[in-house]
Amino acid sequence: MKRVVVVGTTGSGKSTLASRIAQKCGMPFVELDALFWEPNWVHVEFDEFCERAERALAGETWTTAGNYSFARDILWGRADTLIFLDYPLRIVMWRLFKRTLRRLLTREVLWNGNRDSWRRQFFSRSSLFLYAYKTHERWREVVPLALEFEEYEHLQFLHFTHPKQTDEWFATINN
Numbered sequence: 001m002k003r004v005v006v007v008g009t010t011g012s013g014k015s016t017l018a019s020r021i022a023q024k025c026g027m028p029f030v031e032l033d034a035l036f037w038e039p040n041w042v043h044v045e046f047d048e049f050c051e052r053a054e055r056a057l058a059g060e061t062w063t064t065a066g067n068y069s070f071a072r073d074i075l076w077g078r079a080d081t082l083i084f085l086d087y088p089l090r091i092v093m094w095r096l097f098k099r100t101l102r103r104l105l106t107r108e109v110l111w112n113g114n115r116d117s118w119r120r121q122f123f124s125r126s127s128l129f130l131y132a133y134k135t136h137e138r139w140r141e142v143v144p145l146a147l148e149f150e151e152y153e154h155l156q157f158l159h160f161t162h163p164k165q166t167d168e169w170f171a172t173i174n175n
Helices: 014-025 032-036 046-056 069-078 089-106 118-122 128-146 163-171
Strands: 003-008 062-065 081-085 156-160
Touching (some): 003 014, 014 062, 014 081, 069 128, 089 118
């Protein structure tokens, strides 16, 4: 396990798990959201993001997290391990709520100076809660289907349906 991509619904814990793996195994963690989001929540063009991702993932070892399907060939093509956090929607929503509340209360700076806002998360169409609700079932279909493509046969696939499974697996990692 040298190059790991963690995927799953927004709020499932992708970045948290990927950064924990990186820390335990002594690998860099590449924050894809930091490559995608510019100040004031403006996203870069897809081609620019792909170039940034290619540069960031050029090393021998790394972990990353994200569902950037337009860059799947780069992300999955270079990875050797794909971890799918496929948790029930109630768990995802609870985790997303706790994370959002923490970020709002602490005014945590995310990527490139961006911060969550009450309005953005609870009163707009760009709410991550709305996005998670709309896309939860889709990821359950998309990930297994995408793995059927020949270019992803090389991936070791780990599919976790509950955080306890993930924690048990994580405890077995030797750095």
